[in-house]
Amino acid sequence: MGSGWHEWPLVLFTVLGQCVVGAVIVMGLAWNAASNNSELQQKILRSMFFIWVLMGVAFIASVMHLGSPLRAFNSLNRVGHSALSNEIASGSVFFAVGGFWWLITVLKKMPVAIGRVWLAATIVLGLVFVWAMTRVYQIDTVPTWHNGYTTLSFFMTVLLGGPLLGTMLLQSIGFRFQSIKLATLSVLALFVAIAVIVLQGSELAGIQSSVQQARELVPDYASLQVWRIALLALGLGCWICPLMRRTKPSTFGLLIGFVLVVIGECIGRGIFYGLHMTVGMAVAG
Numbered sequence: 001m002g003s004g005w006h007e008w009p010l011v012l013f014t015v016l017g018q019c020v021v022g023a024v025i026v027m028g029l030a031w032n033a034a035s036n037n038s039e040l041q042q043k044i045l046r047s048m049f050f051i052w053v054l055m056g057v058a059f060i061a062s063v064m065h066l067g068s069p070l071r072a073f074n075s076l077n078r079v080g081h082s083a084l085s086n087e088i089a090s091g092s093v094f095f096a097v098g099g100f101w102w103l104i105t106v107l108k109k110m111p112v113a114i115g116r117v118w119l120a121a122t123i124v125l126g127l128v129f130v131w132a133m134t135r136v137y138q139i140d141t142v143p144t145w146h147n148g149y150t151t152l153s154f155f156m157t158v159l160l161g162g163p164l165l166g167t168m169l170l171q172s173i174g175f176r177f178q179s180i181k182l183a184t185l186s187v188l189a190l191f192v193a194i195a196v197i198v199l200q201g202s203e204l205a206g207i208q209s210s211v212q213q214a215r216e217l218v219p220d221y222a223s224l225q226v227w228r229i230a231l232l233a234l235g236l237g238c239w240i241c242p243l244m245r246r247t248k249p250s251t252f253g254l255l256i257g258f259v260l261v262v263i264g265e266c267i268g269r270g271i272f273y274g275l276h277m278t279v280g281m282a283v284a285g
Contacts, residue, residue, distance in 0.1 A: 007273040009061040014133055015157060015265045016058035017091060019258075021126035022162010023051050023169070024098060028119045030170055030177040035112075040175060045106040047169040052099050054165075059095065062088070083135040090125070090132040098122040130154055143207050144214050144275040149200045152192065153272070159189035160232060161261050164239055168254035176248065183240050190232055193268075197225045204275075218274040224267055231264030 027048050034040040101118045104110040110118070134151040163182040170177050201221065207214035218224065238257030242249040 007270070009064045010273065011266050011269045012061040013058045014154070015161070015262060015269050016054050016061070017133070018130055018154060018157040019161030019165050019262065019265075020051055020055045020058065021094075021130055022158040022160075023165040024048075024126055024162075025123050026163050026166030026177070026182060027051065027169065028123055030166070030175065031119070032116065033177060034175070040173075042106070042108075043173040044170065044175065045102060047173050048102055050169060051165070052095075052102060055095050055099075059091070062091075083132070083138070087129075087132040087136050090129045094122065094125040094129045097125055130158055141278055142276060144204070144217070144277055145272075147200075149196050150272070152196055153268070156189045156193045156196070157265050157269075160186055160193065160236075161258065161265060164235070164254065164258045164261055167239065167249075168251060168258055171249060171254055172251045179239075179249070180243055183236070183243055186236055187240065190229075190236060193232065194229060197229070201225070207277075212277060214275065214277060217277060218271055221271060224271055228264045228267040228271075231260045231267070235260030235264060 027044060031041055031044045034044060097118070101110070101115065101122055105115050131151075134154045137145040137150050140146050163186050167177070167179055167182055204214040204221070215221070235257040238253045238260070239249055242253065
């Protein structure tokens with residue numbers, strides 16, 4: 001029992017991976033929007049380098065969870081039959097396809113028409129990757145995970161961290177892209193995340209096995225969630241407050257905001273892993 005931080009490699013892998021998917025979508029749309037300005041497109045591409053670095057960090061964390069790179073390769077043996085294999089395979093394909101698109105495009109070797117199709121495929125593969133992540137935890141013998149809250153929470157991380165990361169990188173090159181709309185989307189995602197916290201928290205009291213109750217798995221569930229919400233709100237506030245004052249958010253401010261959001265989502269993901277309970281017979285009342 002506890003906060004679930006003992007699964008920190010998985011916490012980092014899932015949170016960073018989902019933020020990367022959101023950022024790729026935002027920056028990919030920005031790259032398309034700058035189609036009449038090849039110099040700006042190149043600046044966008046160069047700033048995307050940091051997204052793929054984060055994706056690399058996420059995969060390193062996942063390998064640390066598996067124990068060795070060899071186990072990571074072995075886990076691909078059941079693609080199509082194992083949710084874990086599907087997750088690793090879909091993430092690897094997303095990373096490879098997206099990274100290759102970025103490399104060839106930044107080197108100016110990618111034809112424009114093919115590049116747009118390739119980018120669209122990368123975005124779709126990113127969403128498939130997040131979906132595959134959610135399927136790993138849809139285990140009917142783990143009632144605290146086997147629900148729609150898991151899927152919703154994973155996709156909300158995409159909307160909470162991705163737009164902020166993408167906007168920060170675009171701001172660093174002086175390109176303001178749909179900032180108000182993206183900020184509004186992230187705020188809506190925060191409201192959904194809060195609703196999930198409240199609804200799931202109320203349902204935990206009714207989930208138990210012959211040996212444990214779900215609400216006892218994370219004794220500090222409420223206080224940790226309060227910290228999580230506060231960090232998410234502060235993180236998004238670093239982005240939204242300047243917009244409300246009709247001023248341009250600073251890159252450093254957006255960086256602080258992104259770090260706060262990531263910490264908040266890591267707390268939430270730690271709670272998620274802390275709620276793991278394997279039961280033969282579970283009672284949901």
